[in-house]
Amino acid sequence: METQHYHAVALLSGGLDSILAVKLVEEQGLRVKCLHFVSPFFGKPSQVRRWRSIYALDITTVDVSDDFARMLAERPQHGFGKVMNPCVDCKILMLRRARELMTQYGATFIITGEVLGQRPMSQRRDTLNVIRRDAEVRDLLLRPLSAKLLDPTPFELSGMVDRERLLAISGRGRKEQMALAERFALEEIPTPAGGCKLAERENARRYWPVLVHAPTVTAAEFRLSNIGRQYWQGAHWLSIGRHQKDNEALERFAFPGDLRFKVVGYPGPLAVGRQFNGQPWSEEVVCDAASFVASFSPKAVRDGIAVAVRVTCGETVREVQVMPARATVLGWAEDEWPVVREAIRADARARALPVHATPDDGRDGEAE
Numbered sequence: 001m002e003t004q005h006y007h008a009v010a011l012l013s014g015g016l017d018s019i020l021a022v023k024l025v026e027e028q029g030l031r032v033k034c035l036h037f038v039s040p041f042f043g044k045p046s047q048v049r050r051w052r053s054i055y056a057l058d059i060t061t062v063d064v065s066d067d068f069a070r071m072l073a074e075r076p077q078h079g080f081g082k083v084m085n086p087c088v089d090c091k092i093l094m095l096r097r098a099r100e101l102m103t104q105y106g107a108t109f110i111i112t113g114e115v116l117g118q119r120p121m122s123q124r125r126d127t128l129n130v131i132r133r134d135a136e137v138r139d140l141l142l143r144p145l146s147a148k149l150l151d152p153t154p155f156e157l158s159g160m161v162d163r164e165r166l167l168a169i170s171g172r173g174r175k176e177q178m179a180l181a182e183r184f185a186l187e188e189i190p191t192p193a194g195g196c197k198l199a200e201r202e203n204a205r206r207y208w209p210v211l212v213h214a215p216t217v218t219a220a221e222f223r224l225s226n227i228g229r230q231y232w233q234g235a236h237w238l239s240i241g242r243h244q245k246d247n248e249a250l251e252r253f254a255f256p257g258d259l260r261f262k263v264v265g266y267p268g269p270l271a272v273g274r275q276f277n278g279q280p281w282s283e284e285v286v287c288d289a290a291s292f293v294a295s296f297s298p299k300a301v302r303d304g305i306a307v308a309v310r311v312t313c314g315e316t317v318r319e320v321q322v323m324p325a326r327a328t329v330l331g332w333a334e335d336e337w338p339v340v341r342e343a344i345r346a347d348a349r350a351r352a353l354p355v356h357a358t359p360d361d362g363r364d365g366e367a368e
């Protein structure tokens with residue numbers, strides 16, 4: 001365990017704001033340990049080594065997958081944003097973890113790259129206060145980019161941090177950040193788009209049915225739902241590979257109790273059927289799924305005859321004879337976004353949780 005002394009820990013998404021916030025504090029001669037949070041939904045662990053080198057930052061990866069899956073299963077108390085992004089609860093969760101890690105790094109405060117008014121849901125002044133309160137970091141949190149627009153923190157008052165050298169940025173503009181990036185001679189300006197899968201409709205369509213149908217949702221479920229094509233028939237879940245890489249990933253993320261489908265004698269994808277809590281699928285559902293999976297083998301479809309599909313579950317291997325069919329008797333489908341959006345809203349209403357009218361789009365996808 002690292003026991004080096006740092007003045008602060010920082011939430012570092014890899015987005016520009018988070019990098020600049022750290023640089024502003026380091027510029028004052030203070031040491032910062034950057035925490036890069038990862039989960040099935042966000043985080044770029046493969047980039048950390050590069051960031052260390054090009055931005056000269058001290059970065060550690062922190063996996064919050066299980067806590068995040070639990071928060072989604074219990075539903076975010078502050079609601080979802082425009083898609084399925086629970087930005088306020090997400091920030092609270094990360095700040096709580098950062099607070100726990102402060103002791104390990106000997107840190108006195110926490111830095112985030114939040115900018116007042118940059119996003120409608122999570123960066124309004126009142127929301128910033130709610131985040132600070134609910135994460136229990138009231139006297140621990142420094143937001144260097146907007147600090148001068150916020151109340152002075154204890155470390156500014158004590159002189160540890162020079163408030164005069166912090167900034168008063170607000171709103172959605174990026175001009176000041178770009179100028180700052182130039183001042184710090186950043187070798188590369190991170191692109192703001194595409195960081196958080198929960199903010200993308202395509203991915204929300206994958207995640208929502210998992211949340212609704214899985215009896216106990218874990219990070220492992222969301223990892224599986226990130227792969228290939230996703231189909232549902234009631235509460236039966238089928239993940240189908242699009243290419244070899246997906247097939248290998250499906251093998252990796254499948255549970256021992258899952259069903260594996262593979263057409264015999266034709267090129268075709270691997271498909272994984274999740275048997276929640278080891279509850280076996282009925283013969284009717286297995287055969288229907290096999291028929292559907294076989295329809296992803298163009299040669300099998302072209303031959304127009306019944307084909308064998310190998311169905312494996314643990315040590316048990318058998319074959320079923322089916323006609324390839326995309327439109328099966330039971331029907332496998334993925335809900336369209338408007339249906340999912342309405343389901344998310346109805347779920348929030350039923351639980352008396354906020355349904356945001358002008359929510360964050362999470363476009364920056366920055367866990368800052």
Ligand code: SF4
Nearest residue numbers: 086087090196362366
């Ligand atoms: S967009 Fe950012 S803050 Fe919102 S849920 Fe995703 S990672 Fe968290």
